[in-house]
Amino acid sequence: MVKACVCRYCGKVFTSWKERTCCNECVKIEEEEFERIENYLKRYPNSNAIQIAEGLDISPFEIVRFIDEGRLFVKKGEFKSIGGGKK
Numbered sequence: 001m002v003k004a005c006v007c008r009y010c011g012k013v014f015t016s017w018k019e020r021t022c023c024n025e026c027v028k029i030e031e032e033e034f035e036r037i038e039n040y041l042k043r044y045p046n047s048n049a050i051q052i053a054e055g056l057d058i059s060p061f062e063i064v065r066f067i068d069e070g071r072l073f074v075k076k077g078e079f080k081s082i083g084g085g086k087k
């Protein structure tokens, strides 16, 4: 089954055989973002997702997504209490 996906960078709708959040044109952006996170972790190895997001000025959701994809191995930190916690 081909799935309809929406690119989270440019908002384009595209189809893919597997669930993806990034179109072919924006893969480079994603790779650059991932590299920035990796470099940040080399400098600050004990950072959690929130600290990385703040340090790089990106959304913590981006980092958690990489963690969920198994590409990053860092603590999610207090992300849960900020994102889906009780009000």
Ligand SMILES: [Zn+2]
Pocket (backbone or CB within 6 Å): 007, 008, 009, 010, 011, 012, 022, 023, 024, 025, 026
């Ligand atoms: Zn795109």
